[in-house]
Amino acid sequence: MRCPKCGHLKDKVVDSRLVQQGAVIRRRRICQACGHRFSTYEEVVRVNLRVVKRDGRHEPLDKRKLAAGLERACEKRPVSPDQISAMVESIVGELENEFDREVPSTAIGLKVMSRLEEIDDVAYVRFASVYRRFRDVNQFLNEIEGLIDRE
Numbered sequence: 001m002r003c004p005k006c007g008h009l010k011d012k013v014v015d016s017r018l019v020q021q022g023a024v025i026r027r028r029r030i031c032q033a034c035g036h037r038f039s040t041y042e043e044v045v046r047v048n049l050r051v052v053k054r055d056g057r058h059e060p061l062d063k064r065k066l067a068a069g070l071e072r073a074c075e076k077r078p079v080s081p082d083q084i085s086a087m088v089e090s091i092v093g094e095l096e097n098e099f100d101r102e103v104p105s106t107a108i109g110l111k112v113m114s115r116l117e118e119i120d121d122v123a124y125v126r127f128a129s130v131y132r133r134f135r136d137v138n139q140f141l142n143e144i145e146g147l148i149d150r151e
């Protein structure tokens with residue numbers, strides 16, 4: 001890190017501590033040329049993921065919207081609000097790992113479906129039927145047959 005006083009590029013870290021509940025590390029440094037002490041802060045770069053919709057439009061990834069979609073699919077089903085928020089967190093966590101900046105909406109839909117499939121078959125079919133916009137009745141029936149086969 002360039003010394004703010006003399007411009008030298010080598011320094012020694014003499015102290016590191018977590019601040020803001022661990023979200024940031026503050027490092028105390030000493031310039032190896034002039035002995036000047038200065039501090040740096042280090043934090044995780046949060047990328048605001050953007051969703052690329054089927055029609056090519058972009059919009060920010062919105063956890064509330066994702067939660068609303070899950071709630072709609074799980075309406076009157078034995079799925080708790082805690083389960084919904086856990087799904088939202090794990091989906092967004094995976095998306096942040098897998099994508100740098102832009103997320104195709106299809107990737108989100110597939111993640112939602114794989115979670116609903118484990119939690120509740122009715123919610124899964126509801127979501128899948130809306131999400132996949134079944135082109136014909138047969139496609140929808142195949143989906144349901146797939147569920148029945150597993151029971």
Ligand SMILES: [Zn+2]
Nearest residue numbers: 003006031034
């Ligand atoms: Zn210096």
